Amino acid sequence: MLEELRKQVLEANLELVRTGLVLYTFGNASGISRNEGLVAIKPSGVPYEKLTPAHMVVTDLSGKVVEGNLRPSSDMATHLELYKHFPNIGGVAHTHSDFATAWAQAERPIPCFGTTHADYFHGAVPVTERLKASEIAGDYEQETGTAICRTFAKLDPDAIPAVLVAGHAPFCWGASPAEAAHNAVILEYVAKMALHTLSINAESRPLARELHDKHFLRKHGRDAYYGQVKTK
């Protein structure tokens, strides 16, 4: 069941390890089959080197496990909330990668200081508000997803495929599990450069809107001309 999706989800999880974004088991990636309304996600707390596609847990959008003997990632409810509210996304990746997490802990959005950022994120990467005590005491992981969606009330999740959860870490997404993982890698790189940019010049200015648009649209949308084929 969902064999291809499980492979893609495993591969996305392994990409997070290969690129150094994941320490021990701090991270998880998932993918959705929109046709079947089913999600495949990494199991909780299993060492990456032991994972095979068969270990991926398949759940429905309510979180009920429909295939697999292992518990799904403890962050599953956050992933599901994103799939329910962001209709175009096909994959979600969550890490505690060093620099992106530092921005989340500092509760500061990552300004768009350069074209590397603009190539992927069409605006600052936003940070959620802190959860209320009642939300933490309730269905915490789902509330985390709800807080993300509230942050995107006036933002386009397809144009800014990442968020910083205050005091926690980033969540990224994309058209596929691979793209979600790719965006997590880029986010970490952008977060690192943004910190260094501020260290050099605390008054650094964000990119002009025209250049931000230019770079984002060079890679995305109808008139993209980066790479060998349209990326979307």
Add this chain to the structure above:
Amino acid sequence: MLEELRKQVLEANLELVRTGLVLYTFGNASGISRNEGLVAIKPSGVPYEKLTPAHMVVTDLSGKVVEGNLRPSSDMATHLELYKHFPNIGGVAHTHSDFATAWAQAERPIPCFGTTHADYFHGAVPVTERLKASEIAGDYEQETGTAICRTFAKLDPDAIPAVLVAGHAPFCWGASPAEAAHNAVILEYVAKMALHTLSINAESRPLARELHDKHFLRKHGRDAYYGQVKTK
């Protein structure tokens, strides 16, 4: 004698090397057999690549070598002090890992800025007071252990399994040598992110107590639901 413990202690020492926490011979891990009141610890100043389980030195809780021809780690007396005062711990790991050591040198506790920290340390990671000249002139390594225990007079060492020794470096512990080494790796990661968090926003606020509790208890204690099995 204590063959299994020696293996575990060697493995914990090697984990510190594999994860990049140890430069040359700057680090040591040990384990205790509570039944026999014996401790196995890395020998002093022997290159890691030459170590076998048989090189681990076995001592009693007074520091008397009961097996092994090599001198134990020069920090042994600190380890013993921890085993004597923290009755639930089964392993101790000491490194001079870069970022945790920097916090120890800066004589600042590491605030809990995020859930990565909260998953492992139920509160700020404390820093000891400086040793007095008389303590340095006395049994220095044992006094270091005494200073750590004083720091935990009102703290629970099972809930905060790490300390920063002022002007020196971190000591970590856990239920086993492996867990002690694991906590040393996490501490370094948390220390690194905390420094970056302050670089981004010098006014960064610690996590709300509710979220700190939520994450710590998600992984620890009776109602833990992280991973495939209870971690304790």
Add this chain to the structure above:
Amino acid sequence: MLEELRKQVLEANLELVRTGLVLYTFGNASGISRNEGLVAIKPSGVPYEKLTPAHMVVTDLSGKVVEGNLRPSSDMATHLELYKHFPNIGGVAHTHSDFATAWAQAERPIPCFGTTHADYFHGAVPVTERLKASEIAGDYEQETGTAICRTFAKLDPDAIPAVLVAGHAPFCWGASPAEAAHNAVILEYVAKMALHTLSINAESRPLARELHDKHFLRKHGRDAYYGQVKTK
């Protein structure tokens, strides 16, 4: 056609990967045959591990592809502008390497704080002005090249073989593709050390002109005495 040049260009691109300057496909190197007025450049958005010399795209100085089925790097027009205005250069390398990009994003020239810098760059590494909205809306990549050339109106591109494009990233050049890539590696190293220098002492002073001259001329020019043979 231009078989040797294609090999050199591929090798320069791979050096950027080997030295960790390039994340995914963020970078490109090219070389020129001055006799034939032809440029070989990396294709756009093709993973490095798949590249062979035959994938290098050959264009004339107007940007017309004269050999190859792939699209050239989207930054090609910037490279061409440099070849047209800097008559002695044989190669160009562009990366989004972390620290050099941070200086570009901070819109600050990299001061010459030490002899490592002076060995390669005979003065501060300059930063361009921001492009105007009309330049971004026009032939953006060519305008980027024009902005670089404006920055060098009173500077010698042979003595300072690098520039920071404001809000974008560095471009480097040299007598050959290999030297351009080499300069990109050095620039990143120099950019990293300059940031750390300012972190230690915000009032750090640039090198005295005499020492700057001494080191640059020790490696370059008629009386060079570094290495086994004259480097130029």
Add this chain to the structure above:
Amino acid sequence: MLEELRKQVLEANLELVRTGLVLYTFGNASGISRNEGLVAIKPSGVPYEKLTPAHMVVTDLSGKVVEGNLRPSSDMATHLELYKHFPNIGGVAHTHSDFATAWAQAERPIPCFGTTHADYFHGAVPVTERLKASEIAGDYEQETGTAICRTFAKLDPDAIPAVLVAGHAPFCWGASPAEAAHNAVILEYVAKMALHTLSINAESRPLARELHDKHFLRKHGRDAYYGQVKTK
């Protein structure tokens, strides 16, 4: 001639590469045979992967090459000056390692913030004064050595086996080429942690003199008790 010394010198140079202190050919280590008054040193600008013991250049203390076809390192005259004035040293290592070089560029001595530093350097690591224009114009490399010796007029080079040359980079030494290289590795580590210490707390205090003495003497001198054998 001096076969064993050449091997040791090559090995010390390779240790600098293995530990990541050397970019391309930015570094050199040498060793002296006090009996014969001869020094073996790395040749200038030869890639490390090609070096064999036979490539090491042998000179007398005046810098005259007595064996070898290659030019010695351009920094040779600095090494010779150190051998002439520091009678107990057997090896010298010079790198442009990132963090130590940043301190040299910032023209700040590295304070002793912790026991890692105290284990190796019995006091702050000093920084030279800037060279005068006349010294730069004269025998520059020898004058660099003279400036180092002036810096040690009231310091003991055997107790502080490293210096930061202002606007240049560190030089380290030791009883043998291996120890010189080892000290260069430690210095880089100490320099990195000292920068992070100041980033966490700009008012960080140096170690108390008693603890500084305790750690240095624990590893060095008559009553050393670190490791399996006396280190000196």
